[in-house]
Amino acid sequence: MPTSQQVILSRRPQGRLDASMLDIEKVTIDEPAENEVLVRNIVFSLDPYMRPRMDDERSYIEPFAVGAPLQAGAVGEVVASRAADIPVGAHVLHMDGWREYALLPRGAVRLLKPSDHPLSYQLGVLGMPGLTAYAGLTAVAELVPEESIYISSAAGTVGAMAGQMAKLMGASQVIGSTSSGKTEYVRDELGFDEVFDYGSAPISDSLGHAANGGIDVYFDNVGGDHFAAALAHLNDFGRVVMCGTISSYDDPDAKTVPGNLFNIVRKRLRVSGMYVNDHVGMAKQFSNDVGRWLSEGRLSVRENKFHGIESAPEAFFGLLKGDYVGKVLVEL
Amino acid sequence: MPTSQQVILSRRPQGRLDASMLDIEKVTIDEPAENEVLVRNIVFSLDPYMRPRMDDERSYIEPFAVGAPLQAGAVGEVVASRAADIPVGAHVLHMDGWREYALLPRGAVRLLKPSDHPLSYQLGVLGMPGLTAYAGLTAVAELVPEESIYISSAAGTVGAMAGQMAKLMGASQVIGSTSSGKTEYVRDELGFDEVFDYGSAPISDSLGHAANGGIDVYFDNVGGDHFAAALAHLNDFGRVVMCGTISSYDDPDAKTVPGNLFNIVRKRLRVSGMYVNDHVGMAKQFSNDVGRWLSEGRLSVRENKFHGIESAPEAFFGLLKGDYVGKVLVEL
Numbered sequence: 001m002p003t004s005q006q007v008i009l010s011r012r013p014q015g016r017l018d019a020s021m022l023d024i025e026k027v028t029i030d031e032p033a034e035n036e037v038l039v040r041n042i043v044f045s046l047d048p049y050m051r052p053r054m055d056d057e058r059s060y061i062e063p064f065a066v067g068a069p070l071q072a073g074a075v076g077e078v079v080a081s082r083a084a085d086i087p088v089g090a091h092v093l094h095m096d097g098w099r100e101y102a103l104l105p106r107g108a109v110r111l112l113k114p115s116d117h118p119l120s121y122q123l124g125v126l127g128m129p130g131l132t133a134y135a136g137l138t139a140v141a142e143l144v145p146e147e148s149i150y151i152s153s154a155a156g157t158v159g160a161m162a163g164q165m166a167k168l169m170g171a172s173q174v175i176g177s178t179s180s181g182k183t184e185y186v187r188d189e190l191g192f193d194e195v196f197d198y199g200s201a202p203i204s205d206s207l208g209h210a211a212n213g214g215i216d217v218y219f220d221n222v223g224g225d226h227f228a229a230a231l232a233h234l235n236d237f238g239r240v241v242m243c244g245t246i247s248s249y250d251d252p253d254a255k256t257v258p259g260n261l262f263n264i265v266r267k268r269l270r271v272s273g274m275y276v277n278d279h280v281g282m283a284k285q286f287s288n289d290v291g292r293w294l295s296e297g298r299l300s301v302r303e304n305k306f307h308g309i310e311s312a313p314e315a316f317f318g319l320l321k322g323d324y325v326g327k328v329l330v331e332l
Numbered sequence: 333m334p335t336s337q338q339v340i341l342s343r344r345p346q347g348r349l350d351a352s353m354l355d356i357e358k359v360t361i362d363e364p365a366e367n368e369v370l371v372r373n374i375v376f377s378l379d380p381y382m383r384p385r386m387d388d389e390r391s392y393i394e395p396f397a398v399g400a401p402l403q404a405g406a407v408g409e410v411v412a413s414r415a416a417d418i419p420v421g422a423h424v425l426h427m428d429g430w431r432e433y434a435l436l437p438r439g440a441v442r443l444l445k446p447s448d449h450p451l452s453y454q455l456g457v458l459g460m461p462g463l464t465a466y467a468g469l470t471a472v473a474e475l476v477p478e479e480s481i482y483i484s485s486a487a488g489t490v491g492a493m494a495g496q497m498a499k500l501m502g503a504s505q506v507i508g509s510t511s512s513g514k515t516e517y518v519r520d521e522l523g524f525d526e527v528f529d530y531g532s533a534p535i536s537d538s539l540g541h542a543a544n545g546g547i548d549v550y551f552d553n554v555g556g557d558h559f560a561a562a563l564a565h566l567n568d569f570g571r572v573v574m575c576g577t578i579s580s581y582d583d584p585d586a587k588t589v590p591g592n593l594f595n596i597v598r599k600r601l602r603v604s605g606m607y608v609n610d611h612v613g614m615a616k617q618f619s620n621d622v623g624r625w626l627s628e629g630r631l632s633v634r635e636n637k638f639h640g641i642e643s644a645p646e647a648f649f650g651l652l653k654g655d656y657v658g659k660v661l662v663e664l
């Protein structure tokens with residue numbers, strides 16, 4: 001039976017997360033029981049949505065439990081199996097990251113087919129973040145060629161892919177916003193047509209300047225002022241994909257209502273909330289398209305890889321501070 | 333050439349409308365030129381949306397011009413015609429109400445077929461307000477049987493019809509809100525399952541109490557606190573038809589953003605703005621269904637009729653104060 005190191009939430013943050021709230025502990029892992037598999041993790045994902053899960057019960061997924069290991073999308077190699085269709089040596093995708101070994105029921109792992117792409121891509125461009133961008137643009141926004149789109153948090157994992165995919169789908173103009181240190185990455189490496197630093201001027205002014213003809217779609221990863229600015233600059237019959245409203249995570253029950261919601265009526269907008277799990281039916285079409293784009297070198301993927309379970313807490317603090325550009329991963 | 337009395341906007345209100353801003357003047361009407369018709373108005377409609385049109389340029393239709401007669405949906409009889417397909421004696425629908433006679437280009441009138449229903453119904457249940465309710469429920473909300481719906485401004489022309497139609501379409505529960513004097517009308521005459529007085533308690537509390545299983549559709553005629561309350565009580569995959577946001581007409585450019593918009597993401601809601609003119613393609617299906625419901629006595633229609641052009645300003649002030657229950661009309 002292997003021993004495994006894992007990161008646990010030692011106590012719930014009241015306000016800002018600090019290093020005292022994440023502990024690394026060593027545990028012994030049991031052998032798999034009937035219909036279970038034992039997985040040695042190879043790489044796992046760090047994502048901003050994990051932060052509100054440490055807080056309380058108000059998000060759309062269960063909060064992390066105090067004293068238990070954290071969770072994250074992970075890819076690993078099966079080292080012991082009592083599930084008939086999962087051979088030892090297979091690569092599987094699952095949600096028990098933040099640990100070296102994971103003991104999982106068969107239903108909690110997805111067998112990965114051999115692929116030419118790096119395993120870590122299953123946690124980003126070929127995984128849930130990629131599908132979020134893809135389904136948001138197609139099934140939710142129904143983006144058509146020659147339309148223009150604005151994407152907030154354009155340097156984030158979902159935003160970076162949504163912008164590149166929108167361009168590949170024929171968008172006439174792709175506009176992004178990000179923090180000050182990341183505008184060059186968004187413009188030069190991701191190929192957005194326009195990008196602005198959301199902190200340098202009122203967002204509505206910057207967006208209006210970038211989108212002199214108005215926008216047809218807003219891919220919303222942020223909410224708040226970005227949402228209000230988009231309402232002001234959307235064209236008639238425009239669509240909003242609400243994928244996250246980071247700016248209101250701290251107070252989801254606030255009752256304030258925006259005056260400029262009248263724009264939804266005046267312009268006949270459609271605002272749709274999305275959650276990627278509703279769109280897994282598109283997974284095949286998604287992986288065909290994105291796999292092809294990757295093979296053709298038409299998608300830029302930047303990864304920040306940290307090494308060893310010990311690196312995970314500091315890597316996560318850096319992520320929350322916005323220190324990195326591109327997907328954040330921990331390799332074991 | 334007849335003389336005609338008409339109501340003009342003598343000056344733009346700064347704040348509250350008062351009697352000094354609406355004047356009645358007498359004018360001489362020209363004979364119709366080529367492709368014009370002269371119409372003697374029989375009845376015209378008074379509606380709340382006319383008030384913001386007196387203000388400024390911020391609504392989704394052009395503001396009324398100072399010194400010019402006001403406009404309103406109207407039905408009249410053609411008394412002189414130089415349009416080949418419009419005979420003298422025909423009844424036509426047009427937008428030049430608030431006056432006794434209207435001289436109109438052919439393209440601005442719609443010829444009405446003979447009907448068993450009162451002419452005034454063309455301005456309400458069989459007209460644009462009826463189509464707004466019908467298209468909002470079907471094309472926009474995609475209401476299906478056994479779903480529950482909440483309708484704000486339930487005693488208003490659109491709300492009253494939306495509630496009755498939703499019931500006829502098989503809604504499991506129809507909830508309305510209105511001001512204190514109109515709850516009995518909404519419950520007893522319109523047949524809503526639940527109704528509450530929006531002024532008697534916080535709207536979200538009243539809605540939560542009425543809709544103990546949550547709501548699937550919100551038909552929004554008001555915006556503001558009603559919208560926020562609906563977001564709190566909508567079920568997953570719920571839909572909002574935004575038909576008007578009266579509560580923000582005074583400040584459509586306000587930048588405040590509601591904290592609880594995160595509910596749109598969490599519950600995967602779809603919020604759609606609607607404008608009835610986008611749905612005229614449904615007019616035939618609409619008039620078939622609504623004509624049948626009327627003939628079968630399954631829709632309650634209450635009208636408040638005022639008589640003579642002189643009655644129009646006072647009738648409109650009463651409408652703005654919420655004095656009436658049912659459709660408000662001026663007969664000439």
